[in-house]
Amino acid sequence: xxxxxxxxxxxxxxxxxxxxxxxxxxxxxxxxxxxxxxxxxxxxxxxxxxxxxxxxxxxxxxxxxxxxxxxxxxxxxxxxxxxxxxxxxxxxxxxxxxxxxxxxxxxxxxxxxxxxxxxxxxxxxxxxxxxxxxxxxxxxxxxxxxxxxxxxxxxxxxxxxxxxxxxxxxxxxxxxxxxxxxxxxxxxxxxxxxxxxxxxxxxxxxxxxxxxxxxxxxxxxxxxxxxxxxxxxxxxxxxxxxxxxxxxxxxxxxxxxxxxxxxxxxxxxxxxxxxxxxxxxxxxxxxxxxxxxxxxxxxxxxxxxxxxxxxxxxxxxxxxxxxxxxxxxxxxxxxxxxxxxxxxxxxxxxxxxxxxxxxxxxxxxxxxxxxxxxxxxxxxxxxxxxxxxxxxxxxxxxxxxxxxxxxxxxxxxxxxxxxxxxxxxxxxxxxxxxxxxxxxxxxxxxxxxxxxx
Numbered sequence: 001x002x003x004x005x006x007x008x009x010x011x012x013x014x015x016x017x018x019x020x021x022x023x024x025x026x027x028x029x030x031x032x033x034x035x036x037x038x039x040x041x042x043x044x045x046x047x048x049x050x051x052x053x054x055x056x057x058x059x060x061x062x063x064x065x066x067x068x069x070x071x072x073x074x075x076x077x078x079x080x081x082x083x084x085x086x087x088x089x090x091x092x093x094x095x096x097x098x099x100x101x102x103x104x105x106x107x108x109x110x111x112x113x114x115x116x117x118x119x120x121x122x123x124x125x126x127x128x129x130x131x132x133x134x135x136x137x138x139x140x141x142x143x144x145x146x147x148x149x150x151x152x153x154x155x156x157x158x159x160x161x162x163x164x165x166x167x168x169x170x171x172x173x174x175x176x177x178x179x180x181x182x183x184x185x186x187x188x189x190x191x192x193x194x195x196x197x198x199x200x201x202x203x204x205x206x207x208x209x210x211x212x213x214x215x216x217x218x219x220x221x222x223x224x225x226x227x228x229x230x231x232x233x234x235x236x237x238x239x240x241x242x243x244x245x246x247x248x249x250x251x252x253x254x255x256x257x258x259x260x261x262x263x264x265x266x267x268x269x270x271x272x273x274x275x276x277x278x279x280x281x282x283x284x285x286x287x288x289x290x291x292x293x294x295x296x297x298x299x300x301x302x303x304x305x306x307x308x309x310x311x312x313x314x315x316x317x318x319x320x321x322x323x324x325x326x327x328x329x330x331x332x333x334x335x336x337x338x339x340x341x342x343x344x345x346x347x348x349x350x351x352x353x354x355x356x357x358x359x360x361x362x363x364x365x366x367x368x369x370x371x372x373x374x375x376x377x378x379x380x381x382x383x384x385x386x387x388x389x390x391x392x393x394x395x396x397x398x399x400x401x402x403x404x405x406x407x408x409x410x411x412x413x414x415x416x417x418x419x420x421x422x423x424x425x426x427x428x429x430x431x432x433x434x435x436x437x438x439x440x441x442x443x444x445x446x447x448x449x450x451x452x453x
Contacts, residue, residue: 013432028419054336054379055386058082069332070385072324076100078117080292083384084349086303086374087324087335094303095324095344104321109366110301110309111136119294121286124272128285131265135258135365144258148362151240151255158239175236183229186222193222262362278356278367299349299372307368309356339379346382347374 054070059081068074075085076097087095096104107113111121123129137143162171163178173181193215200215228238244251269277269285277285280294288294305315314320328334338344354371358364379385 053332053387054339057384057386067386071332071335072329073097076329078293078296083382084296084299085382086300086347086349088345088347089322090343091322093319094321096300096304096321097329098323098326100300100304101318101321101323104301104304104315105318108311109136110298110369111365113301114288114294114297117293117297118290119297120289121280122289123286124274125268128265128268128272131261131268132285132365134261135265139254144254144261147251147254147258150251151258154240154244154251155236158236158243161239175239176232179229179232179235182225182235186226186229190219190222190226193219259362262364266364276355277364278358295351298369299351299374302369302372303349303374307370307372308359308366309369310366346377346379348377348382349374 055067056070056074058066058068058079060066072087072095075087089095103113103116107116114120121129121132123132134143134145136145138146140146159175161175163173163175164170165172165178166181197212197215197219200210200212203210204212227234229235241252266277272285273283274285275283280286280288280291301309304321306312306320339346350373352371352373356367356370358366359368360366
């Protein structure tokens, strides 16, 4: 073989060796990346093994523990053997279910709210039940409940009205100013009427033929006007009565119908020994068909509405609550993440037996709920919450780990086979390189000997 040919062959082998070594390096890098992926898969699997899932523990009627994933639905589902919790957003609003929100919107008072969950009042007598129904129902539904409201509105209108002064200037005086003038005038007129009456009686008793009926009528009229100005409230009621009579709207007469029903209700309750008509129980006028369920939803009403058993301004504005998305309500992952990150907080309901406060004696069935409280608590301290291994997450991670390991193992085998092939080729090329180089060296030596000889 000529020197030129040998050089060309040597360059070709060198190029192939360089390519072989470069490919081997690339495969080595790929194997290193496989090792990194394998370590990452292992770390993910180990992390999954440490995954914990919050669980909610309740008890059945036999006292057997029932464990389920902790979700808002699990918390809010009523049971007579569980504690009651409320979830609150960052604004402090209770996050309630769609059903609870709809029922609250439908109800005008606590009694109606409880009825939507099948909780009914059973009064001691049918007549008590009938009168209670009348007192809690508006006139458009056959009751008298709004009669008192309309009378109170008439009184408020009388307070807000402006009245003429003694010179007859319309709207010149506020109600309290007109009251003072009327009170002074009524007091003076009563004194004058009384004095005139006494003089007429004296004359009559002396044998003078006088008609005292006019004096009697004047005194009676003056006495009534004076009575109507004894207090500001009495004066305002008289003004509301005068307006109602002038309008002939029946507001005053209807309010008397309300008080008649109320008096009958309270009198019968007293005769039956009911010491507290505002509470269920032996001493009350009624009982609930499910006392535990009634307390649960009374607590919820308190949270959404406030302390009044009638719908409050806050309740009508939905200021105390917000509706929780049904998908979030069913998600265990959302609730756990939200609690752990502090996005939402939790409160537990507690109840201590206490008398309801009657804020208005004219409305004994409308009360301020007493003895109910919602106490903030850390979810980690809730005795009904527990943590267990997340079996679903572990099983998923294990399957993913096996899949990744199988893929890595298959690629590694291919890389190993390729490296083995490259090593064999590299050794053969190296042998050829040495052989060509040796032959080329001998040719050069012979050529030098020829020219030197």
